[in-house]
Amino acid sequence: MPKNILIDYKNVDFFYKQTQVLFDINLTINKGQSVAIVGHNGAGKTTLIKLLIGVLQPSSGAINSIEYVQTNKLSFMPEHNALYSHLSGIELMRYFAKLKGVEPSNINEILKLVEIDFAAHKKISQYSKGMKQRLMLAQALLSDPEILILDEPYSGLDPNSKRLFSRILQNLSVENKSIILSSHTLEGLSDIVDNVIFIKKGRVTLSGKIKTIIKNLGLNDKMQLTLDKGVSADEIIKSVQSLITSHTLLNNELILLYKTINNIALLKIIVNITSVQDIVITKANVNDAYYHIYNKS
Amino acid sequence: MSNPILIICSREIKNTVTNHYLLGMTLLLATLSLSLMLLGDTPFGSTGVNKLSMQITSLSSLSIFFIPLMALFLSYDAIVGENEQGSLLLMLSYPIKRSEFVLGKFIANWVSLSVAIVLGYGAILLLSLFDNNLTTEFIYAYLGLVFTSILLGGAFTAMALLISVVVIQRGTAIIYCIAVWLFFVIFFDMILLIVLTSKYNYIISANALSGIMLFNPIDIFRIISISEQGSNLLPLQALSKITELPQSVLISSMFVWIVTPLIGAIDLLKKKDL
The missing domain is CATH 3.30.70.980 (YebC, transcriptional regulation domain)
Structure with missing residues (x-):
């Protein structure tokens, strides 16, 4: 496998029980590349994300990837607010830092970056949806990951939070981090990602560089x-x-x-x-x- | 602390403290056990039945009804709850094995329940101390009861975790837990009793009965508690002879009841498509 390839899927299928959810997925993600997985609700984006984070295993096909699953090279931000609402923001971050085995010294810095440092000691149950999303992003930034996988990061965000997310993700992209995100819309994504994978009914219908796709589609x-x-x-x-x-x-x-x-x-x-x-x-x-x-x- | 099991366990224990589950369980056990101790003084005072035996038997009944219930309700949503709110997916993207996640939850809930048992039943020790009834015999019986109650709690905590892995909704987990409680606490012995008192009682020999009772952790607990009282427990002495199984076998069986559902939960979570 060439050194710059992070993830390489060849003819990957996935069945959930008896139902085939993903069909013949071929994708290659290089180091430092930013990719958007785009499709309607139910197209198979989240299933593909679950395969990428290693929670699901493909039913068939070949995967050649660097060993990133369940290591600190990978950070994941799920679609739903997967947070323990009885904890405060800082308590949650300390807990996740311990689980990642990283020093909690930069927690305040990260909370400041996602602009929720003012609510660090508040219970998460008192957070707005945007604040919860920002905290979810904060946990993903804890271990300075090489690969950042985000499932619908812009879902339900207000314009300010969207702008903040875009700025943070752009900076990470500049730092040569690989960003893989799923979305059902493409609004504002072209500033963050340079590649896109269109997925429809479990199949990749089109993928490649955004500029090339636009050109080829005429x-x-x-x-x-x-x-x-x-x-x-x-x-x-x-x-x-x-x-x-x-x-x-x-x-x-x-x-x-x-x-x-x-x-x-x-x-x-x-x-x-x-x-x-x-x-x-x-x-x-x-x-x-x-x-x-x-x-x- | 870098072991994921310990990190998860420590967080879960803190949760049971902050959400007052631990306090609630402790107070419930303390109130009920103290009530039984105080009420137990009156009716058996002049019957000739050993007071200590009756008290321990009453407390055993308390354990039989409440400890499985507490264990089931403490752990029924340990996995399914995390799955429903989406945090399971996040946790499993961390450098945590699925077995470590289950073990962390199990140990935390078992420890919390055990603390509640020790403190809740500890009220009896305090009462006995005030009454000047604190004999070596009583302490021994008390420790036996606490130990077996903790084992019973472990068995039902493991069963609740297994249920929590199997189901996909919290509501279903509650229904399964109630069914498990009813089966082991009420129906198992009821069915056994019906068969033994019917004309088909020849189906179950005395030896077979010992074996059958090992299929119910409640019965194992009951047998251990009764046999610990030995000849002191006159009214139930005959019952204690139903099984000739040694204590080591009974306690080992209890551990099997803890380990088997736990392994099942770990194995099923490993295979589960989230």
Whole structure:
């Protein structure tokens, strides 16, 4: 196994009792790589996460991975608030530090990082959902892990907590930690992960670098034009007809969908039309890839 | 402290202290045992029956009803509760073996129950001290009762853990625990008694009866308690002769009742798809 490969799954199947939940999973995760496992609820994301953390064993297939399961190289943040609510935040962190066999000296620092140091001595039962999620992330950071696996980390978070999570995960990514997270949405993930695995009904439908996926799917960029009153949208459409794939007109808002390759040519034509008040360009992103994949039958 | 079993055990014991389970169990056992001791003075005072024997027999009955119940309710959600709230998944992603997790829980709950037994029944010692009744004979009988009660608690703690691994919901665990309690405390002996007093009593010989009773930790406890009283326990002397099994076999059987469900719980948790 090459040195930079952390996890390598070949043709992995998983059966829960008699029901097959995962089919022919092939995935390779390299050192320092950040990956999002994306799919609808019930697609098999959590089962795949459970396999990755070693709680479940594959029914068939080959796994070549470094020995990370049940070691301090791995940290896991489950989807649900798996916390002992009768303890205080600091008591819980001390307990988990002992179980990981790490010095509890950096607990305050971690609690400060996830911005719940002010509630360290409060009972977890008094925490809000966002605070509990942040405490869950804090426990995952205890042993300075090489691999961080997070199951639906953004689920139910308020915008502030989401921003905080993204900032922490981005920093970890910069530190060359491997981040594997599952999510049913892709909102805000493209800043954290560079790779994505789309999973549907237990099968990996598409995986790879986000940019490559968008390019290969031939997704459209979007240009939104705010037209001056009395300007004919037809005239604009006629002049850019050969460069766009479709258009929508709503009041004085004209939305043009086009291939990225036509971006400059299209913009050149549009800027010459003086009757446009405003232009907003939205590049095709991972969310578009998600909708493209999941809205197909 | 770096042993996961000790870390889990220590945390669980702290939990039973902070959530007042330990205090509740201790007070319940102390109140009931003291009531039995005080009430026991009156009816048997002039019957010629040894007072100590009757007191210990009454306390044995208390153990038979309450200690299995306490053990079952202390441990029924030890695993299923963690699974339901999602913390089991998290714990098993830590460097902890499943066997260590079960053992940590088991030892903690058994120790907590044992502390409650020692302190709860300790009230009797205090009472005897005030009454100037604290004889060597009494202390010996008391220690025997405490020891066998602790073993009984261990057996039912292990059974509760096994149930907690098998089921997937706390509610189901409660139902199974009640069923287990009813079976071992009431139905097992009831069925045995029905067979022995019926025309089919030839099915069970005296030797077979000894063997059958080993299949119920309550009966093992009962036999140990009775035989510890020996000839002092006049009304039940005949019953004590039902089994000729030596104490070593009875105590070993009790340990089998502790170890077997515990191994079962560990094995099933290892195989369980979470």
